Each structure stands twice: as C-alpha cells, then as structure tokens.
Amino acid sequence: MSTTTVETSATVTEDRPAPAGRRRRARGERSLSASLAAHGILIAGSVVALFPVAWLVFLSLGPDKDDYLHPGGIWRKMTFDNYTFVLQHTNFFDWLKSSLIVSLGTTVLGVLVAATTGYAVSRMRFPGYRKFMWVLLVTQMFPVAVLMVPMYQILADLQLIDSYLGLILVYCTTAVPYCAWLLKGYFDTIPFEIDEAGRVDGLTPFGTFVRLILPLARPGLAVAAFYSFITAFGEVAFATTFLLDDQKYTLAVGLQSFISEHDAQRNLMAATAVLIAIPVSAFFYLVQKNLVTGLTAGGTKG
Amino acid sequence: MTVAIDRATGKRHGDRAPRPGLGQRLKHGYQKHWYAYAMIAPVAVVLGVLVLYPLVYGLYLTLTDADSLNTARTIGVNHIAATYEFIGLDNYKDVLFGPTAYDRFWSHFLWTIVWTALCVALHYCIGLGLALLLDQRLRGRTAYRLILILPWAVPTFVTVFGWRFMLADGGVINSVLGTLHLPTPLWLEDTFWQRFAAVMVNTWCGVPFMMVSLLGGLQSIDTALYEAAEMDGANAWQRFRYVTLPGLRSVSSTVVLLGIIWTFNQFAVIFLLFGTTAPDAQILVTWAYYLGFGQQPRDFAQSATYGILLLAILIVFTSFYRRWLNRHEQQLAI
Numbered sequence: 001m002s003t004t005t006v007e008t009s010a011t012v013t014e015d016r017p018a019p020a021g022r023r024r025r026a027r028g029e030r031s032l033s034a035s036l037a038a039h040g041i042l043i044a045g046s047v048v049a050l051f052p053v054a055w056l057v058f059l060s061l062g063p064d065k066d067d068y069l070h071p072g073g074i075w076r077k078m079t080f081d082n083y084t085f086v087l088q089h090t091n092f093f094d095w096l097k098s099s100l101i102v103s104l105g106t107t108v109l110g111v112l113v114a115a116t117t118g119y120a121v122s123r124m125r126f127p128g129y130r131k132f133m134w135v136l137l138v139t140q141m142f143p144v145a146v147l148m149v150p151m152y153q154i155l156a157d158l159q160l161i162d163s164y165l166g167l168i169l170v171y172c173t174t175a176v177p178y179c180a181w182l183l184k185g186y187f188d189t190i191p192f193e194i195d196e197a198g199r200v201d202g203l204t205p206f207g208t209f210v211r212l213i214l215p216l217a218r219p220g221l222a223v224a225a226f227y228s229f230i231t232a233f234g235e236v237a238f239a240t241t242f243l244l245d246d247q248k249y250t251l252a253v254g255l256q257s258f259i260s261e262h263d264a265q266r267n268l269m270a271a272t273a274v275l276i277a278i279p280v281s282a283f284f285y286l287v288q289k290n291l292v293t294g295l296t297a298g299g300t301k302g
Numbered sequence: 303m304t305v306a307i308d309r310a311t312g313k314r315h316g317d318r319a320p321r322p323g324l325g326q327r328l329k330h331g332y333q334k335h336w337y338a339y340a341m342i343a344p345v346a347v348v349l350g351v352l353v354l355y356p357l358v359y360g361l362y363l364t365l366t367d368a369d370s371l372n373t374a375r376t377i378g379v380n381h382i383a384a385t386y387e388f389i390g391l392d393n394y395k396d397v398l399f400g401p402t403a404y405d406r407f408w409s410h411f412l413w414t415i416v417w418t419a420l421c422v423a424l425h426y427c428i429g430l431g432l433a434l435l436l437d438q439r440l441r442g443r444t445a446y447r448l449i450l451i452l453p454w455a456v457p458t459f460v461t462v463f464g465w466r467f468m469l470a471d472g473g474v475i476n477s478v479l480g481t482l483h484l485p486t487p488l489w490l491e492d493t494f495w496q497r498f499a500a501v502m503v504n505t506w507c508g509v510p511f512m513m514v515s516l517l518g519g520l521q522s523i524d525t526a527l528y529e530a531a532e533m534d535g536a537n538a539w540q541r542f543r544y545v546t547l548p549g550l551r552s553v554s555s556t557v558v559l560l561g562i563i564w565t566f567n568q569f570a571v572i573f574l575l576f577g578t579t580a581p582d583a584q585i586l587v588t589w590a591y592y593l594g595f596g597q598q599p600r601d602f603a604q605s606a607t608y609g610i611l612l613l614a615i616l617i618v619f620t621s622f623y624r625r626w627l628n629r630h631e632q633q634l635a636i
Contacts, residue, residue: 049452049510050452052453052461141620143567143586144587145587145608152594169352172348173352234459234570237570252459273464281455284455
C-alpha cells in the first residue's frame with residue numbers, strides 16, 4: 001500500500017519566511033550541486049538500464065548476422081527484414097502459442113488451487129499451521145536441480161515429456177505455494193470485520209470467502225496471477241530440458257535455438273527478442289504499480 | 303460447528319485446558335478445524351503429489367547409481383527396464399569427499415557463496431542508493447523510475463542475449479574499451495572475466511526489484527520522525543543512520559532473504575550467458591544441471607545428489623536467518 005502514499009511534508013515548511021541573515025534551506029530543498037549530482041547519477045543509471053535493451057533493438061535492424069561486429073554499418077542499411085523473416089519463416093507463432101498455453105495454464109491452475117488456502121492461512125489457526133507455512137516457504141525456494149531429475153523420470157514414465165501438461169504441472173510446484181503466500185499477504189490486509197459481518201448474517205466460512213472476500217481481493221488475485229504468468233513465461237531450465245519438439249518450444253527455448261554450434265543467426269535472434277520484449281514489458285508497465293505492494297505488503301506495513 | 307476465525311497472528315501460549323485423550327482430541331480437532339483443513343486441502347494435495355513424491359523419489363535416486371544408460375527407457379517400441387542399483391550413501395561421500403571433490407563440488411560451492419554475497423550486496427547497495435535519490439522531490443522522478451525498472455520489465459532470457467552480443471569478442475563493450483586504450487578482456491572465455499561478466503549481468507537484472515521495494519519502504523517511513531530528528535539537530539548522515547535504516551529494517555530483511563534465495567538459485571543468467579561451455583563459472587545449480595542433462599551419459603544420481611545438498615544448504619541458511627531475525631524481534635514479511 002505504500003507506493004501510492006507519496007506525501008512529503010515539504011510543502012508545509014516551504015511557506016515559512018526565511019529568517020534574516022544567512023539564508024536557510026527549507027526541508028526537502030537541496031543545494032544546486034546536490035541536485036545536479038542526483039540528476040547525474042540517475043541519468044547514468046538510466047543509461048546503464050536502457051543501453052543493453054536499446055542495443056538489442058538497434059542490432060535487430062541490421063540485415064546481416066555479423067552486423068553486431070560493425071554496428072556503425074547498420075545506420076546505412078537499416079531494415080525491418082529480420083522482423084518479417086521471423087514472423088513468416090520461423091516457428092515464432094508456434095512458440096508464442098506454447099508459451100501462452102503453458103503460462104496461462106500455470107496461472108489459472110495456480111491461482112485457483114491457491115485461493116482457498118491463502119484465505120484459510122490468513123484467517124484460521126489450526127494445528128499444524130506453522131508447519132504448513134514453513135512447507136509453503138521452503139517449496140518456493142527449491143532450486144531447479146532438486147526436482148528436475150525425479151520429475152524427468154516420472155514424466156517420462158507417464159509419457160508427459162514434451163507435452164504442455166507436463167510443463168504446467170512442473171511449474172505448479174512453485175506457482176502454487178507462491179500464489180498461496182502472496183494471497184495470504186493480500187487477504188491479511190482485508191479487515192476481519194467483513195468476515196465477522198458475513199458470519200453474523202449467516203454465511204458459512206466458505207460462503208464468506210466466495211461472496212465477500214474474493215470480490216474484494218481482485219487486485220491481490222491479479223498480482224498473484226501476474227507473478228505466476230511472468231515466472232512461467234520466463235522459465236528456462238525446465239522448458240529447455242522437457243520440450244523436445246521445436247514446434248512445441250516456448251519462446252524462452254526457441255530464442256536459444258537461433259544459436260547452435262555451427263550457426264548463429266544473431267540478427268534474427270535480436271529481432272525475435274525484441275518481438276518478445278515489447279508486449280511483455282508493455283504489460284509489465286501497466287501493472288508495475290501493484291507489484292511490489294503485493295510482494296512486500298506485510299513488510300511495508302511496518 | 304465452530305470455526306476458528308482467529309485474530310491472533312503472533313505466538314499463542316498458555317491457557318491450555320488439561321489434555322484430553324488422543325481419540326477425544328482428534329475428534330475435537332476435526333470438529334473444530336475441518337473447515338480449515340478442507341480449504342488447505344487443494345494445495346496440500348498438489349504439493350504432496352507434485353513436490354513431496356518427486357522429492358522422495360529424488361532422494362531415493364541419490365542412493366543409487368542411476369544414469370541415462372541404466373534407467374528405464376523406451377527406444378522405438380522396445381522398453382528397456384531399469385538396471386541401476388542401490389549403493390547407499392556413496393554418492394554423497396563421493397561428491398563431498400571423493401578424490402576430485404574440490405574441483406567438482408567445493409570450488410563451485412565457494413564460487414556460489416561469493417556469487418551470492420557479491421550479487422546481493424551490489425543489488426542492495428545500488429538499489430538503496432537509487433531509491434534514496436528517487437525518494438526526494440526531483441524533476442522527472444517518475445521518468446527516471448520507469449526507465450530504471452526496465453531491466454525488470456524485460457524477461458531475463460531476452461536481456462541476457464543482449465548482454466551476450468555486447469560482451470562477445472568484437473562486441474560493443476570491447477570496441478569501446480579498445481578505443482579508450484583499455485584492456486579488452488575475453489568476457490565469455492576467460493574464467494575470471496566470465497565470473498565478472500556473470501555478476502555484472504545479474505546485478506543489472508536484480509537492482510530494479512530492490513530499488514522499487516526499498517522505495518516503497520522509504521515512503522512508508524513517517525516523515526514526522528525526520529522532522530523530530532532534525533529538531534534534535536541530527537545531520538543528514540545521522541538521520542539516515544538512525545531513522546532511515548531502522549525504518550527500512552523489515553523490508554530489508556525480507557528482500558535480502560528473497561535476494562539471497564533467488565541469486566543462489568539463479569539459473570537463467572549463467573546458463574544463457576555461457577551455456578555448458580564454462581565449467582569454472584558454473585554455480586552449483588547450473589553445475590548440477592550440467593551433470594544431469596548437459597553431458598552424455600547423463601548422470602542422474604549425482605545431479606540429484608547436488609540438488610538435495612543445495613536444498614539442505616538453503617533450508618539450514620533460512621532457518622538460521624529466521625532465528626536470527628526472531629532474536630532481534632523482527633517478523634519476516636513474506
């Protein structure tokens with residue numbers, strides 16, 4: 001809830017008449033040099049943040065795969081050929097479809113499964129509560145290496161290697177506990193009085209949850225959904241290992257396939273990278289205000 | 303039917319009635335808490351099937367000599383049964399104390415520790431610095447903020463390739479260094495520079511998260527505290543030291559823990575930057591992946607052993623971290 005409260009008290013003190021003699025600075029006001037230094041550092045930081053992405057966009061406009069070695073030449077022969085080639089002659093849309101199926105599947109399953117649990121651990125105390133929370137926490141920090149080998153064996157037994165369902169199930173191992181944590185944090189911010197009012201009016205706890213709390217928790221659900229989506233969308237290790245057919249690759253795997261041992265189509269790769277980056281970052285910027293609030297809700301409450 | 307909707311979030315001690323018999327307690331517990339259990343059931347089932355079962359299976363694999371040549375597999379229409387054997391704790395003994403254990407495990411272990419510490423320290427310091435700058439009244443503050451979170455907005459697997467083009471031999475970074483008559487290291491080939499590049503790229507990727515979280519923390523500090531400190535004659539450093547830092551403590555302890563876990567488990571950056579070509583720059587996670595899936599024959603048992611060891615390290619670390627926080631009377635926010 002903190003990102004929206006940007007009130008500073010500086011406006012109050014500004015009007016105070018400066019005392020005679022040596023001029024004193026009001027609160028929140030800085031000397032010119034401090035201001036310049038702040039802008040200087042922020043501009044430098046922005047350049048560092050922006051440059052690798054901008055460079056990728058720039059390289060994607062060069063028609064030849066070795067253009068990255070002589071970027072000066074790109075200015076003269078700038079073209080969108082790479083983009084048309086990627087869209088028409090590669091599996092880009094197949095990859096996009098796979099990515100969307102897997103990510104959306106994970107998101108829907110994760111949020112659906114986790115929602116009631118988030119509510120239960122937010123409102124109810126039951127024997128085993130602390131252990132359960134501990135399990136949720138520990139499951140989120142599983143390194144990929146822990147589950148990869150056994151999962152590979154199990155999915156191979158079930159003929160689920162190289163299938164979307166297999167990958168969705170694997171992603172749910174982290175998405176479900178993660179969503180449960182996030183949603184608990186959000187449910188904690190909804191006043192208990194609402195539950196009590198619902199209970200007084202004769203709703204069952206489940207009814208309270210469905211009819212009163214869920215509609216109020218929509219922003220929290222959105223944040224949980226967004227996090228699961230982004231995590232599944234950008235996952236590399238499992239997707240690289242468990243998908244074999246190059247039509248089923250997700251974008252994260254497909255992008256790697258431009259660089260093989262004997263050939264590196266860097267120009268096409270850059271174009272694909274830009275095509276992926278634009279919608280994802282646009283989406284990210286739309287929801288970014290709510291992100292950290294959801295993640296550290298408990299923390300910023302103090 | 304009573305359902306415990308319980309406001310107490312802290313520890314609850316005392317006022318326990320004398321314990322009734324086991325059957326009685328089970329029945330009572332069931333009646334009182336069945337709603338809670340029903341509501342956590344979906345997650346419990348999912349975790350049991352998708353996490354617990356593979357985990358146990360993985361544990362079992364670490365006690366065998368399974369690799370891709372002796373596990374059950376289907377080639378064409380022929381199904382070949384598994385022939386791997388139970389060998390007890392030999393894998394652990396071999397990984398931790400075997401003849402070349404230093405090269406295979408401990409060197410990666412040390413590098414992983416250095417990697418995690420360096421990256422999280424850089425994330426935190428740079429993130430805090432930028433957050434402090436953005437917390438002032440400043441022209442163009444929103445614009446700066448939006449640009450600075452760009453590395454977070456673009457998926458890592460995309461930006462790492464951007465860095466790879468920049469760091470490549472003959473790429474833009476070395477061209478610029480060359481024009482400035484500075485040494486042009488082989489970023490993607492020389493061990494030291496590989497590690498340097500990995501830390502650099504990961505720092506670039508991780509700072510925005512810290513910055514935004516800490517900015518949220520800064521803005522939730524009550525401005526009256528700063529005013530009071532100023533009335534008492536505290537200078538800028540003292541205000542930072544005695545108001546800002548304590549005010550950030552709760553957010554900090556959370557994001558640092560998250561940062562440590564994420565960095566320790568960071569797979570994408572190193573894997574995509576070097577593939578399986580740089581054995582000395584691999585941290586434990588990517589090294590375990592290399593053992594299990596990046597080489598032929600695939601050594602499943604050793605890879606699973608690394609996985610279990612990694613998980614053990616993380617669990618021990620997190621337990622100590624939480625205990626340490628509890629001793630200083632802080633609650634973890636996550």
